[in-house]
Amino acid sequence: MTTVSRESNSGEGSPRHVDVLIIGAGLSGIGAAWRLQQRRDWTYAVLEGRDNLGGTWDLFRYPGVRSDSDMFTLSYAFQPWREKKSLADGDSIRHYIEDTAREYGIDRHIHLGTKVVSASWSWKQSRWVVETRQGGESRVWTCSFLYICAGYYDYDHGHQPEFAGVEQFGGRFVHPQFWPEDLDTTGKRVVVIGSGATAATLVPALAKTAAHVTMLQRSPTYLAALPDVDRTADLLRRYLPARVAHRLIREKNVLSSQLTYWLSRRFPEQTKQHLRKSALRFLPDPAYLDKHFTPRYQPWDQRLCVVPDGDFFRAVAAGTASVVTDRITRFAENGIVLDSGELLEADVVVSATGLSLIPLGGIDLSVDGQPVNMAETTAYRGLMLSGVPNLAFCVGYTNASWTLRADMSSRYVVRLFDFMKQHGYATAMPAFPPGGERQPLLGLTSTYVQRAANLFPQQGERDPWVVSQNYLVDRVTFGFTDLRKGMIFDG
Incomplete structure (x- = not known):
């Protein structure tokens, strides 16, 4: 059953407040909204700077644009992919995102054409103050938790x-x-x-x-x-209910992709020969x-x-x-x-x-008036920032479908926020240990990644500061990990 969250507005011209504010209405943002609205007592809103939802799949309109991950893992676990092609064209993916937002009532919480300019955390109020620009006018939102699902592409500038x-x-x-x-x-x-x-x-x-x-x-x-x-997928979808088939195909493709990646890294020469x-x-x-x-x-x-x-x-x-x-x-x-x-x-x-990368959608972040230098922060479980309270961001895997990790992050945010509510905590802030070793967040040698490496947070060498690229491991650890580890909570 779909639940619809309520948004509070304290009056015309006053800041609008929600429990969780999601930035970005692309594949990640819509998935995050679905996870959040399963909690009937939480309010949320989605802010999207573009005039259409879809994120990357609305931005890129060049001939032949398509996914390079199979759609059974790039799509949502809760919304079966019903099209024939496993490697789908951009229009089909964009329509899938739009249909999902409409079917679950998420579209009623989306504010299009609303560009987030800055976000400032106030320790006194224990909330984020988010400045936006819409149609040339400024508007302020406030939230208890900020969840940035804007990916890492610079939408305004290509390389x-x-x-x-x-x-x-x-x-x-x-x-x-x-x-x-x-x-x-x-x-x-x-x-x-x-x-x-x-x-x-x-x-x-x-x-x-x-x-x-x-x-x-x-x-x-x-x-x-x-x-x-995917012929196996077609066979399963022919004889099984859509959701059952989707779950089985998704698991098959996850195992296949993870095994392929492991074999490629373990046996590179054999992989080269196979590709050739x-x-x-x-x-x-x-x-x-x-x-x-x-x-x-x-x-x-x-x-x-x-x-x-x-x-x-x-x-x-x-x-x-x-x-x-x-x-x-x-x-x-x-x-x-x-x-x-x-x-x-x-x-x-x-x-x-190539593309130009930009962390957290290029939003200017500050904590009590002090600007946050992204490169000086360390990523906590690949989704929060050291020294920055009540903020999460969403990035996908580099070796598998983006959505697999995006959904993992969203479920973690829901679990963390629920933990805070149950224990009466107003804030949760990762604290990186002094003197800890750090390394780049994105472990690819691609030129477009290396160009922007100095702009992004770093990662550490030990849990919970290591960004895993293993979905099967993450699926276990994200669900059962100690939420208190490496985290400072405050009422």
Whole structure:
């Protein structure tokens, strides 16, 4: 049964107060709201800076945008994924989030177009004072607990390197994060700069209608060809009730992904050979694979790029797409001049050069007027900050579906807030031990992660300061861990 939380308003122009304020109405925020509203006596609201809910899946509208995790684990545990494709397109995911918010009445608690500017904790009042901007007007909210589900992408800025001579280019130059609605690449020569997940998605999608698409990369990335449709899932959904089937498929895929990750890290050379053998089924040219699809790093030092049914390899094999591994010297009027001296002619250049990361949605945090320097804090269980009371944030796994860890975090927040209510505590604040060793929060070598590493909280070396990337372990420890460990409670 769905319960609807009540929001209190002390009058026109006065700060609006809720027990828990959720920032972000994307996949994480909607899931957090569902968890919270199971408690009939708690009030909550969701603030979303964009004019639509959906988060990342509303932001990215470039051709072919899709998930790179299977939808049975990327979707919610409480809301079965009913579409056919396991690796789903962006529109389907966005509709799934919207339908979930509407079905459970969460949409009534969402305030769109409400950008959070700052959040200040008051020890005197034991609450957060949150300043927002909506339609050019400022408004203040207060809450007992602040839960930031804004991910870590900078929605306003994508990463854009400086390219010599780019102003001389006579064609269209675009970044996929801000894909122009009027851009038609039919019959055009397209160059996609980059080799990450965005590029691997764009190339086969554009190759369907473009004259030719070239992916220009400085160095290769591992591409993993996976089935677009989960046949086992289809079989289970045919004979079992939707929720039972969803639970079984979800467990199967969790075990499969965790085992695959463990084997990849334990046996990297065998994993490389497996990936190569898989690619050769679609693109039977060993020399081409060795040149353009053999990275210098080990599997899962960076996140693997998934290509559904080998669509990227198929486009290359068909001759509608190709890969060039080289560096850019400069732009010319009709294309890109490479270090090798080659000119890549182009009508459209897509700069799929990565994302910019920003911690906690770029919100200015302060505690009793003292600004919080995120880089000086340490992450508590990967979801709270040392020295910052009554605040949690949500980030997903780097080696599995985002939602698995996001939901784990939300359940932990509910458990913690319930513990505080039962024991009469007004505040809960993680306290990192003096002199403790610290290391980066996100353990990937990807360039976009390394660029922003100095902006993010760090993690420690011992529980509860280590950020685990093992869902199976977290599922046990998050549910039974001692809430008092490493935490200071105050009434």
